[in-house]
Amino acid sequence: MLTMLSRIHSLRAISRLSLKRPLGGINFLGARATFSTHNPSYFATNRFTVDEYPYLKRSESFNRLSEKDISYFKSILASSSITQDAEDLEAFNNDWLRKYRGQSKLVLKPSSAEQVSQILKYCNEQRLAVVPQGGNTGLVGGSVPVFDEIVISLSHMSKIRSFDEVSGALVCDAGCILEVLDKYLEERGYIMPLDLGAKGSCHIGGNVATNAGGLRLLRYGSLHGTVLGLEVVLPDGTILDNLSTLRKDNTGYDLKQLFIGSEGTLGIITAVSILSPKRSKATNVALLGLNNFDQLQATFKRSKDELSEILSAFEFWDREAMRLAKQHLVAGAHDPLQSLYPFYILIETSGSNKDHDDEKLNTFLEGLMTDDVIQDGVVAQDSTQIHNLWAIREGIPEACSKAGAVYKYDISMPVPVLYQAVEDMRARLVKEGAIGDGKLFSSVIGYGHVGDGNLHLNVAATEFCKEATDLIEPYIFEWTARHAGSISAEHGLGLSKNNHLHYSKSPSMIQLMRRFKQLIDPNGIMNPYKYLPLV
């Protein structure tokens, strides 16, 4: 018992914790700022998407941009809302992973739903293809053009329209940055029901269009439940005004739902009404080290029982993720635990009474220690330490991207087989002699949201190439289908998954999706070549 007690004691004594990263220090904002302003030639060496994916052919049903078109756009938009400069276009033609590069010659930045309506109506009549773009932080190539599609950026639509301090209903333009909204709500005692690593850059409109999941889904549920209303512009210019702030409204088909997760293929979301919960007064964060995935599952089950209503995040990553995070985090940052463990869990609790939450968390952690379910752990003692622990988790995607050309998979499946996907992929590459020093692959990394059955599988290669792709795909999709999983848990389909949709959806489902697409966008101008399988 003495040993146990001393270990518990050490759990809270985290003076060793010396991560010094500020909140949001590792997010995509830095990367975006770099490439959009300080280094315009950042993308010059990137290959074009069409060179990488030679099966993609520009649709002949689309017209090419003419001077007449430019004149029209100039007649409805200020000159500051039109981008044609080649260097300036690069940030809109490339994604931050540097995996996709389009060839658009025009970016339009409307300031209102009416302007979006004018643009889309014109493009629809003139058969000009478009790509809606928010913060451009997507991971599946959905937000950048493939050929010469016109980029419609929502970045000039960033006003908060209203906030109801009684109900928590927030109404805002689609181009509002997630972190800006969260800070706005923080000042009023509320919180955005979603949070993700890209919060410093991503737009709420893009979040909704991609049905973003992220770090708070476990607690507050998906956007299908928290979005109260949308304002959407259809390809024919119709403005669908469904910006309800009501929590309950059973008057007809819930049309907004179809646009949540439609990735810009049906219309452009111009405003969002979303229900924000009260911000919790007390937050605790613990980082735990474990020896195996069975222990991780046991910890998860016990957390649902014992932390229950105060559990707000249950994230995990593996040894490889921690190794990369430590290697690539800013100077001075380091892992607060004494040894390297096969698995890490970050648990967050949020509640209204700090004493109660502390007691629940302590009892929970003591039980885990007593039963030898966890090996080590620290509990943050103040908000800086909370931010520092989160910074490790939030820094993993970027740390992975520094390991080379990273193939990213985002799959969901029953929790018991969650990590088997990583082990099987690793075993496959070992068997093929394709991983290790001087080999095509350097590492296979697993992390994600245990509470949602969501694994982020990252496979780091020396370069994006057909040989590497063929070693991973369709193997990983077949593996996912065999385990009743989804090939895209939260990232969406975009250009990287559309042709693999049949692994997760039946022919009759895909057929009905096509009929909806045809109904709303008969000319197919909305974000073409993506989302649905190419025919």
Add this chain to the structure above:
Amino acid sequence: MLTMLSRIHSLRAISRLSLKRPLGGINFLGARATFSTHNPSYFATNRFTVDEYPYLKRSESFNRLSEKDISYFKSILASSSITQDAEDLEAFNNDWLRKYRGQSKLVLKPSSAEQVSQILKYCNEQRLAVVPQGGNTGLVGGSVPVFDEIVISLSHMSKIRSFDEVSGALVCDAGCILEVLDKYLEERGYIMPLDLGAKGSCHIGGNVATNAGGLRLLRYGSLHGTVLGLEVVLPDGTILDNLSTLRKDNTGYDLKQLFIGSEGTLGIITAVSILSPKRSKATNVALLGLNNFDQLQATFKRSKDELSEILSAFEFWDREAMRLAKQHLVAGAHDPLQSLYPFYILIETSGSNKDHDDEKLNTFLEGLMTDDVIQDGVVAQDSTQIHNLWAIREGIPEACSKAGAVYKYDISMPVPVLYQAVEDMRARLVKEGAIGDGKLFSSVIGYGHVGDGNLHLNVAATEFCKEATDLIEPYIFEWTARHAGSISAEHGLGLSKNNHLHYSKSPSMIQLMRRFKQLIDPNGIMNPYKYLPLV
């Protein structure tokens, strides 16, 4: 201070509480059992819907049932799955409010999605109109026929297909009764994320088809967030297999969302996958008496702050509702508070630690007492008392229905104006000299889900008649539209609200709804005359 303390003390001493109703004693199960088995002539005096609503005309595009059709259905269904007996048909032709009465000559009770598919495909080809029916507990006439539509009852599909004890994902047939599912989950430590007064009769398929709200929405959110997947049969016989048990799945348009709340107008839901939360170990229920609606709002705001994550219900009713509940509750039941108050609140907390929850609730109630926000209150001391307090709230709909012919409105709006709807309606009837002894109306009752901004406005008349209707409608719909509310918060549209849809949805929204309906049900055989405005 002594006074205050003694009042607090009395708050927990609820030996006065002597309600003796068993759990679910006041629900629709009793009513249904009565009319379907013990009293087949229960509905004999009801007027037919078509007599009550003379603007309804049978569509000539539908064929009438022939012997050939009956023969076909006999070839695919067992004889016990076909009802043609006139007396037996009554329970399917009438709704429990006795407001709607159809003239169907045939009820089919398929046992599988395949049988539903065969039936719908045939009906679609033969232009035979159908009405899907679950527990037939709806309040807007959506689940009974108007003319001779064939009733397709899901009552023979009531198997639980699977339950995942790690994730809480439950997969079951559409005809499972809500209360049966909740008891099944209770034995496994989980809870259904929805609950409503009709739980003893209503089907989960009907709950999903009507996007039922109910008593737990405040805590667990709407079905748009908790339903993980659906199996749906389309009018052309296509079985849409979307019974995912994954919490996250971003592969294509979320088609299931369109069927949630579609009231049987697009297809028939044959199975549901739903995420059930862990059942809380501790539950507290308090009944409070208040002097005015401002105090009620103040209590609500403070509950969000102080009870926060353990708040699981915040219901209210007015003096008139309590008067009727006391009058019509079973013998021995009575109000546990000493006086009659203008407003009552039922607060429920659910959490994982009884001591913590008790402390939070006590602190909260003491604060309200100290600040004179509430006048009196009791806290249930055991599960029987909890059930008894809930029985008052759940008994109100039935108590209201015993007050005469009850016009029921189910509207949502911002909380600050929630009760004004009741006051304005009452004032209107007083001004018209239409309410009181010997008058057309006897009372105006308000109750509902404060946490969801959802008011149930009941207006009791001596009979359903045009004069009564005209005094309430469209006044109440115009009032709701003027206050940015919804004319149907959770009951749906059915036959009673479809022509009023324009009060809550714009022409472009209604137009798009029509296009979806046309796309999926081009022959219009699914639950005709309802949901969308008649043209």
